[in-house]
Amino acid sequence: MLLHRLTRTAGATAAVLALSVSLAACGDDGDAKDTDSGSAPSSDSGMTSDAPSDDAGDTEGAAAQTFGPGCSAIPTSGAGSFDGMVKDPVATAASNNPLLSTLVTAVTSIDGLADTLNGAAALTVFAPYNDAFAAIPEKDLNGMVMEGKEKGQDSALYKVLAHHVLGANDDPTAVVGDQETLAGDQLTIEGDAESGMTVSDGTVTAQVLCGNIPTANATVYVIDKVLTGVK
Template identity: 50%
Template structure:
């Protein structure tokens, strides 16, 4: 059996319904995220970039999903620039949060090549991980095609 989701931020995930852990497990990742109120800003950005179908049809990926609060912490000028360039800058930012393969917590630490062509470094172990400077606040969330780690920061590409 798969390990359960972990982290202090998991308490913000609905207890039941489509946005709950059990509800998310039956849907592909973009659809699952759209049902989770913690990820509404991410879902809006994915929609603007036209990446929903790409994420939903991907096989076995890991998504480091910034929470709504993570997006609020990004400087307004940076967010505005990304949203004005959905097929360029926004897509580059969003694909910097996705890696191939479903990473379990025991395989999470290390360097991972992103779908955007960059590399992200995950450090930590057990139930305490950092992705670059961002903390995993709710990890090991399962969807039909992805493992999701909700993080408290946006991973801006270099």
């Protein structure tokens, strides 16, 4: 069982991301873990903006280590900001960030997944932002979420989510190369913080929009596509 694999890897390791809101029909019935992420606003494509935003004051430390053309779209204050996310475990941190709100419904549709993810010792999460899900027909996405509620870790959704997660907390240097995911397959990460970074599963290649975002137990790389894991 993949859930057993998650708890074996890196102590309490888990699978995936966090999602909510722009799933239309399904968005209202996905209860977000520990936060009201279902009501978080959806992104208006802000991840294409210029260089990272280094806030003055207490957010500067967390923001300083991030990179990518979309970092300036991250909220500059509150729980969804760099400084706010670093205080929370990854599922909670992502659910507080409105740019990742489409993800919460998927995670919370699988019973216990958010708890497992928050309890993991160390993770790296490649998190598709809201607009990445626009490429998936709404009917198909809603169907995956409903199947996740019914089948849990045996669902296709669970496998897709686990396909976006590594069982170690990797910075931009450590993450480069061929990496095994918690779904048991492989991602190839290329590039660096200066020139840009891509993540590929052999079928889909995503750009890192904002990378090296720290949370209490994981490093998050926001990406512009959903990695399907389908060869």
